[in-house]
Amino acid sequence: MALSVLRAMGSTARLSLLHRRLFSSSTTLTHPPSPPSLTLCRRSLPPLSHAVRSNPSASRYTSIRCRVNRTGNSSYSPQNSNSNFSDRPPTEMAPLFPGCDYEHWLIVMDKPGGEGATKQQMIDCYIQTLAKVLGSEEEAKKKIYNVSCERYFGFGCEIDEETSNKLEGLPGVLFVLPDSYVDPENKDYGGKDL
Secondary structure, three states: OHHHHHHHHHHHHHHHHHHHHHOOOOOOOOOOOOOHHHHOOOOOOOOHHHHOOOOOOOOOOOOOOOOOOOOHHHOOOOOOOOOOOOOOOHHHOOOOOOOEEEEEEEEEEOOOOOOOOOHHHHHHHHHHHHHHHHOOHHHHHHHEEEEEEOOOEEEEEEOOHHHHHHHOOOOOEEEEEEEEOOEOOOOEOOOOOO
16 A cells, blocks of 8 residues: 555656646746657747747647648549539640640659758659659659759659659658640750659
């Protein structure tokens, strides 16, 4: 019995210490600790909770939850939309952007390989990302026609629309967009094969 009382007192002391750390009156804002899974991908920006003023004496906090859905099922395609033009054959449909054929795609990514990555390491990451949906790195190398490794990170690739939808939601992929010609007359996308 005495042992269980000591354990209860010990856990009470730990809870008191935790409460003082989380709700200290020396700070002007209190917020819960970040979940471990989000700590790894946090950037150097201050958390959203710093933009909201709170009462320092409050012992309760409000959390803000956001959800982003990047599944391939919810992607929009003008060729597959349920608009009034859905009874027309695809060849009669006007593209969303001039020069788009929905066979050339721009894949925008987070900076691959981290801060110290070389250009070749970034390109290897692009190849590996595309290989995840194509099945082989050799096939991915044939399909990539343009890479960006400086201010913007991503690559252009020649794949069908169904395959482009599979890229959405892969680690590091931010956007999958139809690419358009740099020179529509000559059908030039401005890149070279790897």
